[in-house]
Amino acid sequence: MSNAGQINAFRIEHDLLGERDIPAASYWGIHTLRATENFPITGTPIGAQPDLLRALACVKQAAARANRDLGVIAPERAAVIVQACEEIMNGALGDQFVVDVIQGGAGTSTNMNANEVIANRALELLGQEKGRYEVLHPIQDVNASQSTNDVYPTALRIATCFAIERLLAAMAELRQAFEAKAHEFDDVLKMGRTQLQDAVPMTLGQEFLTYAVMLGEDELRLSEARALMVEVNLGATAIGTGINTDPDYSPLAVKYLAEITGLPLVRAANMIEATQDTGAFVQMSGVLKRIACKLSKTCNDLRLLSSGPQSGLNEINLPERAAGSSIMPGKVNPIIPEVVNQIAFEVIGNDMTVTMASEAGQLQLNAFEPIIAWSLVKSISHLEAGCTTLARNCVSGITANREKLLEAVKRSAGLATAFNPVIGYEAATRVAREAIRSGRSVSELVLELGLMDEATLAQLLRPEVLTKPYRYVRPVVPDVVPAAPINDSSEVPPPPPEEVAH
Template identity: 70%
Template sequence: MSQSTRPEHDLLGDAQVPADAYWGIHTLRAIENYPITGKVIGTYSDLIKSLAYVKEAAAKANLEMGHLDPKKAEAIITACHEIEAGKLHDQFVVDVIQGGAGTSTNMNANEVIANRALEILGYPKGDYAHLHPINDVNMSQSTNDVYPTSLRLATCMAIPTLLKAMESLSQAFADKAEEFKDILKIGRTQLQDAVPMTLGQEFSTYAVMIREDVERLKEAISLIAEINLGATAIGTGINTDVRYSKLAIANLKKISGVDVIISPNLIEATQDCGAFVQLSGVLKRVAVKLSKICNDLRLLSSGPQAGLNEIRLPARAAGSSIMPGKVNPVIPEVVNQIAFEVIGNDVTITMAAEGGQLQLNAFEPIIAHSLFKSIEHLTAGCNTLKTHCVVGITANREVLAERVRTSAGLATALNPYLGYENATMIARRALEENCSVADLVLELGLMDKATLDKILSPAVLTAPGIQGK
């Protein structure tokens, strides 16, 4: 803070605000009250831009209705444009976790916009007689419609980046599936040998798992686009012109480029956080699937001498300060940890949504913080997993081929031809005598070589259909 200050006044009395700060006394109270995370709302650029979009939309609506002086409106709109372009984000300094249902965030926005608008009009910061943070910038608004609208708008703006990262990761797995489509291996259930499949089939599953949730996220975000701008305090629209909500939302849609729609019931929309719970649940689903995939990658690459060693992950870092030559699966491990965090964020969002009382949920700040963390970290995790792991995975063809050749699981393919009892006997002997199923079948004269080769061919082993009968 600078040494020089300016005096400001609020309900609680007088206080000195740094003279060069664009924020004012209400923001100062929040700085003093909420030294919680050390992370300020300015960290979330989409949220700050969304606040500016909402304030601009409101100013334009109030100007159109004749309630806001044209010069004031022009200055407010210009200030909003600057914030939308990325300026003054360092002036959004209240902690992301705060009491008051987001009031401190709304007031921070009101003060920054008002003080910048005063500069544009030729007045010093804090000279609120000429343009006021609440009377002018916050005209026709309440925190209770500004904050949730901005949060929903910011979420709609952030999700496409995650979708892009997921689609790219899915394609990386699909590319590997194509590369590995001719490599036969043994599948496993409950960590025990099962029946053959191709490594390509295994990797194509990961591509599908991720691609499915691209669609689920698109469905969830459609609910988030329903906003309550114009609801003001509790959803009744008190202190607004009857025309305001329609005009403000039309402006917001045009300014932001996001296809927002007005909620059919503003009282319900002001208190219900169900859409955030829905979205968080989908983010948790994404996290669970990513973590499962990473578990598989770590297991399939385990060893290399005493583990499965079926695939090799790119070496990204020395793995030990004591064991020479050790390389760990650090990229899947970091994505696992992101997943654990997202699952925890979902619990936080669930409890915050449940904790709302009567006409308002006071806990949307922690919902916002948790949602943005989940979206940002999942995006980074998908990009990291693709770039630093998936694209560089190679197959250990020799190990995979030998495991298929010696697997007792091949006996399953003989069930339709030799019967379950004979197939069980062959599987048991193959394990006990450490020999191949094919050698035993030929030794016992249960099938000729041509028929056996056909039954145990990759095309038959890895697809539906009983062949050679």
């Protein structure tokens, strides 16, 4: 390359520390360059967070409009800033946001990266070369009436709202998948378990409906946490006093920001409190942890219910997604629930990170919002992906081993619990113990011992009786329970034929 070509390949920019050569084609500038040198932490740039980039552009555009209206920056400068922001909001220039997601400085490097990219694109729109900051300046114009300390947390709140919309949609898809299976399995009788021991009968549909209900509850909790994100401190500048802003700037900028984002944003009542308080992020992270815990529990159940197939529970079959072993022929593993388990572990760890970062804030600012942002981004995006793959690659294809489930109910000593109201607890206990000892069925034993007749037994073995509240005619329990089994079935009146509690 010629000397002229080498000169043209760079432009010179300066800051309070001195001058640096900046690649001529780059939209970022000297502050961004120093940040890339200072923070080689994760190798993941903020450009990998499209929600945050979109939110930053929204904030900068709202600020430019407010500053234009108040005469802080000239209309022609505001116009090109607004246009540059619009392009970034639509996905342009993402590769120019090169600062690492984890950084010191409370997000200042992120804010400066945005200021420089917007300024240099705006200069292009004015027909100027990049770096001609005497024409339009990253700080004097793009960052007018702003500070990192109100721009960054405001953008983070908006980005979180954007991301939560997709997570809610993924959760709804998974919930609907479980609801569909609950309907499909509504007539499949099985044994419920407590502490991994046989308890009482239920339907597989009831079991799957539980997973849907848990998701629905968490959708509500997530929506509630999202509602806390709409209070922003834009206009607070350095510590919340609003220094260097017009008295009308903050309400006007927030008004424009709400219009741009479509979110019901409101200005914080106390800007000093809002600038240092990260409680809404802790609340959001806690809800994400709650979702993760319940998703992981659900996946634990799916893995257990499908275990075997020959030597495990083998009550349900998960879709076969991949060969399970490099050494064991024919083995297929529950890989989709397993990956969701791992996402849950990560989210729970991220919540601890958010908690510690929030606690570590000091005085009028929390310097650790970048790690809060990165933790929330990972938790939300990975939960979204986990819900989607669980719905599409697992739940929608689950089948039930109906005959095996029914046989287990007939064989289980837990069936004796359903007979309590008719034969009494003591007699039911003796029957259950004998069933476990002998391996014979509870139904066979109650008939043999004369504790009820076949018509009563058939009545009690109906799914609607075994799995729902049912009104019985209670037997008269004697003061002293006889040691021998009851043989006179006439002493135990059968339940009314079709009387079912509502």
